Amino acid sequence: MNPTSRVRLGGSDVLVTRLGLGLAPIGGLYAPVGDDTARAVIDRAWDRGIRLFDTAPLYGHGVSERRTGAALRDRPRAQLVLSTKAGRLLVPGDASDQQGFWAELPDGVTTRFDFSAGAIRRSVAESLRRLGLDRIDLLHLHDPDDHYLPALHEALPAMAELRKSGTVGAISIGMNQAPMLAGLIRAMGEPGVDAVMVAGRYTLLDQSALDDLLPLAAHRGISVLAAAPYNSGLLADPQPGARFDYTPVGRDLLDRALEIKNICRGYDVPLRAAAVQFAFGHPAVAAVVCGARTPEEVDDNVDLTALPIPSELWTTLKREGLLPAHVPVPAA
Numbered sequence: 486m487n488p489t490s491r492v493r494l495g496g497s498d499v500l501v502t503r504l505g506l507g508l509a510p511i512g513g514l515y516a517p518v519g520d521d522t523a524r525a526v527i528d529r530a531w532d533r534g535i536r537l538f539d540t541a542p543l544y545g546h547g548v549s550e551r552r553t554g555a556a557l558r559d560r561p562r563a564q565l566v567l568s569t570k571a572g573r574l575l576v577p578g579d580a581s582d583q584q585g586f587w588a589e590l591p592d593g594v595t596t597r598f599d600f601s602a603g604a605i606r607r608s609v610a611e612s613l614r615r616l617g618l619d620r621i622d623l624l625h626l627h628d629p630d631d632h633y634l635p636a637l638h639e640a641l642p643a644m645a646e647l648r649k650s651g652t653v654g655a656i657s658i659g660m661n662q663a664p665m666l667a668g669l670i671r672a673m674g675e676p677g678v679d680a681v682m683v684a685g686r687y688t689l690l691d692q693s694a695l696d697d698l699l700p701l702a703a704h705r706g707i708s709v710l711a712a713a714p715y716n717s718g719l720l721a722d723p724q725p726g727a728r729f730d731y732t733p734v735g736r737d738l739l740d741r742a743l744e745i746k747n748i749c750r751g752y753d754v755p756l757r758a759a760a761v762q763f764a765f766g767h768p769a770v771a772a773v774v775c776g777a778r779t780p781e782e783v784d785d786n787v788d789l790t791a792l793p794i795p796s797e798l799w800t801t802l803k804r805e806g807l808l809p810a811h812v813p814v815p816a817a
Contacts, residue, residue: 486791486815488504488535488787489534489535489536489787491503492771493708495655496706498654499655501537501623501710501772504535504790505535505537505710506774506783507775507776508539508549508553509549509776511553511778512543512545512548512549512552512586514545515585518778520552522779523552527552529780529784534787535783537568538553538557538568539568539682539710539774542569542570542573542608543573543586545586547594547615548586553616554615554616555617558616558618566654567622567623569621570624570627571604571625571644572608572627572636573596573598573599574597574608575594575596575611576594576595577593577594578593579595600629600640601639602642604640605626605639605640605644609624620651622653623653623654624644625682626640629660633668636658641669657680657681658681659712660681660683661686661713662683662686663686663687663694663698664697666681666694670701677705677707679708680707680710682709682712687699687709687711687764688760688763689745689759690738690741690742691716692808699767702769708772710771710773710774711764711770711772714764717730717731720742721756721757723739723746723756727739742756745759748802749798752797752798757785757789758789758792762789762794763815765815795817799814
């Protein structure tokens with residue numbers, strides 16, 4: 486897979502590279518990241534040909550957006566795709582609830598879910614100020630799990646208006662689950678969203694997006710961004726204490742990840758390469774979005790995306806019951 490080739494998102498004019506950079510880590514996810522390192526991560530991604538940069542107000546309570554904007558605003562604007570999210574406002578409050586982010590969070594600032602139309606417009610305006618950019622290329626509705634009705638009836642129509650006005654190039658919904666993504670797509674009708682971002686639900690360990698969401702997206706011409714291909718770290722380095730979906734992994738999943746790693750080793754393929762490339766087997770998947778907290782991790786993601794993987798590896802994973810027999814896999 487060529488990580489820097491481009492594909493179109495749904496029916497929009499937005500073209501994304503097949504590999505995107507997730508910017509939660511430079512907002513301090515799990516551990517602090519300094520300004521210089523954050524800048525170096527984005528600079529390295531640019532130098533390696535990545536042009537899809539995905540951030541959110543949640544990531545460090547605005548820290549990631551400010552760092553992202555500072556690193557990108559002098560780049561050729563037509564070449565980059567800036568992706569951010571709406572659904573959580575930054576508001577005055579107790580910043581002690583860091584939600585996994587360990588940057589030096591702004592004093593007296595916390596996040597609050599709000600999927601009203603006014604909140605979506607406010608969120609976009611505030612993101613543009615933090616970023617210092619003129620537009621948002623891709624806007625995701627961020628984690629509306631417990632807010633189905635306001636998401637459907639207020640937030641998504643407001644996002645469609647922002648798309649129509651040109652403030653936003655394409656719209657999407659981003660979640661850590663597949664069923665509600667599929668439900669919102671069906672309920673919206675057409676033209677609907679241009680893309681969906683599904684985090685951790687189409688990976689080597691979790692294919693829960695396979696039987697409903699991905700066929701629906703393919704049928705409707707909606708592009709899928711597969712985020713978190715390492716399931717929060719387990720598929721990057723399976724060991725006791727590794728995270729799966731943001732929490733310490735259980736024994737059964739750890740053993741399964743180690744089995745997959747052992748089979749990959751037999752084909753001289755790093756587990757991380759199989760993890761980052763797996764989702765490309767499905768025709769609905771436009772891009773895979775990987776986080777990185779150092780320039781070296783950026784290099785690793787790019788190199789592993791481009792690494793040739795023999796088709797026999799996927800066949801063996803299916804034969805050993807580690808992948809469903811019907812799951813599509815990348816071509817050799």
